[in-house]
Amino acid sequence: MGEPTVSLNERYLEGFLSHLAHERRLSPNTVESYARDVRKLLQLVDEAVIAEVQAHQARRMVAQLHARGLDGRSLARMLSAWRAFFRYLARDHAFTRNPFQGLKAPKSAKTLPNALSPDEASKLMTNRSDEPMDVRDHAMFELFYSSGLRLAELTGLKLEDLNEGDETVRLTGKGSKTRIVPVGRFAREALERWLHLRAALAKPGERAVFLNRAGRAVSPRTIQYRLKAWAAKQGLSQSVHPHMLRHSFASHILQSSGDLRAVQEMLGHSSISTTQIYTHLDFQYLAKAYDAAHPRAKKRKAKA
Numbered sequence: 001m002g003e004p005t006v007s008l009n010e011r012y013l014e015g016f017l018s019h020l021a022h023e024r025r026l027s028p029n030t031v032e033s034y035a036r037d038v039r040k041l042l043q044l045v046d047e048a049v050i051a052e053v054q055a056h057q058a059r060r061m062v063a064q065l066h067a068r069g070l071d072g073r074s075l076a077r078m079l080s081a082w083r084a085f086f087r088y089l090a091r092d093h094a095f096t097r098n099p100f101q102g103l104k105a106p107k108s109a110k111t112l113p114n115a116l117s118p119d120e121a122s123k124l125m126t127n128r129s130d131e132p133m134d135v136r137d138h139a140m141f142e143l144f145y146s147s148g149l150r151l152a153e154l155t156g157l158k159l160e161d162l163n164e165g166d167e168t169v170r171l172t173g174k175g176s177k178t179r180i181v182p183v184g185r186f187a188r189e190a191l192e193r194w195l196h197l198r199a200a201l202a203k204p205g206e207r208a209v210f211l212n213r214a215g216r217a218v219s220p221r222t223i224q225y226r227l228k229a230w231a232a233k234q235g236l237s238q239s240v241h242p243h244m245l246r247h248s249f250a251s252h253i254l255q256s257s258g259d260l261r262a263v264q265e266m267l268g269h270s271s272i273s274t275t276q277i278y279t280h281l282d283f284q285y286l287a288k289a290y291d292a293a294h295p296r297a298k299k300r301k302a303k304a
Contacts, residue, residue, distance in 0.1 A: 009042050009050050016088045025176075029152055029220070037081035040065075051095060058099040066106055075105035115247040116240070121145055124234050125186065132197045133213065137226050139187070139194035140210055140218075143169070144245035146187035148253075148267050150174075151220050151242040158207040162191070173268040181266050 017035055020026045026034075044061045045053060062075060070078075079100055086098040116124065125145065127138035143149060149157075153171045161170040167188060168180050183191070194210075201215045208217035224241060231240035246267070254263050 009045065012050060012085075012089060012093065013038055013042065015092060016085050019088050019092070027152065033077075034081045034084070037078045038085050040078065041082050041085070050089070053099045055099045055103075058103055062103065062105065072105045072107050079103060079105055114238070114244050115251040116236075116244065118252055120236060121245075121248050121252070124231055124236060124240065126234060127190075132201065133226075135190075135194050135197055136210055136218070137230055139190040140223060141227060141230065141245065142187040142190040143183065144242055145249050146184035147171075147181045148246050148249040150246060150268075151223065154210065154223070154242070155208075155217060155220050157209040159209055160207065162209065164188075171268065177268060179265070179268045 013035070016038065017031055020031045020034055021028075041061070042050070044064070062079070065075060065078070082100045083098060086095060086100060089095040090098065125138070125142055127134060129135070129138075140154060144154065147169055149171060150173060153173055156172060157169070163169065163180075167183050169183050170178060170180050172178050191209075198209075198211060201211050201213070203215040206215060206217070210218045210223075212218045212222060227240055227242060227245075231238075250263050250267055253266070
């Protein structure tokens with residue numbers, strides 16, 4: 001039997017992903033995100049050749065996905081990937097039009113990111129275990145919360161990125177932008193414990209800070225799973241994910257300092273408007289504190 005036939009659309013996709021990985025040098029996680037979004041487009045197109053897609057069909061695809069429950073943010077990301085795909089097709093395959101150009105996703109209601117309270121964050125960071133993977137997890141979670149890392153930044157962290165001298169860590173974020181952020185005392189202590197154990201686990205030449213039991217870099221999925229299990233073990237009622245620790249870091253720093261620009265710099269946001277959402281989190285926190293503590297708020301609750 002011969003090898004299965006690869007459709008023209010699939011060959012286009014393979015070329016696009018190669019372009020992203022080798023010419024644009026995007027991270028594997030970003031390339032995979034593009035792949036998922038373009039595969040969704042190819043499913044919607046089905047057997048038709050991608051070159052035949054018209055503008056009215058493009059609008060109908062967006063409407064279909066919105067009707068299935070995809071929010072505006074997800075659709076905007078998907079449309080961005082589809083436009084990039086067609087730009088590649090125009091460059092390398094002489095496509096003359098982009099049916100998704102100018103097409104906008106429907107707006108979705110703004111939702112505030114979930115963040116832990118300071119007490120919940122403190123409870124989460126409790127660790128009394130000397131088991132190596134628990135020591136590793138504790139160091140990872142402390143670093144997430146101490147320095148506002150993204151998940152990809154933590155998995156990409158190398159030993160040479162740690163600067164014990166000035167108590168900072170160098171991070172490579174979105175768009176390969178590098179920033180230096182401080183590391184708090186609790187995170188430094190947890191890291192020191194882990195690095196002492198790491199030396200015995202690491203495979204020769206492995207530079208990743210956080211390792212799995214096999215001595216290689218720990219995967220994003222493992223971190224997500226371990227954090228969720230860790231939070232449940234610590235008695236937290238809500239499901240905790242890595243980005244929640246980043247949100248908590250930003251919210252708590254803003255509550256204590258009020259310095260929005262400093263928070264923007266530490267998070268690596270290119271625009272201050274992205275950081276401003278944490279001012280709403282800050283107000284939300286203060287409103288809850290008011291309702292819990294202010295005498296007039298208590299009276300109002302009692303009347304209700």
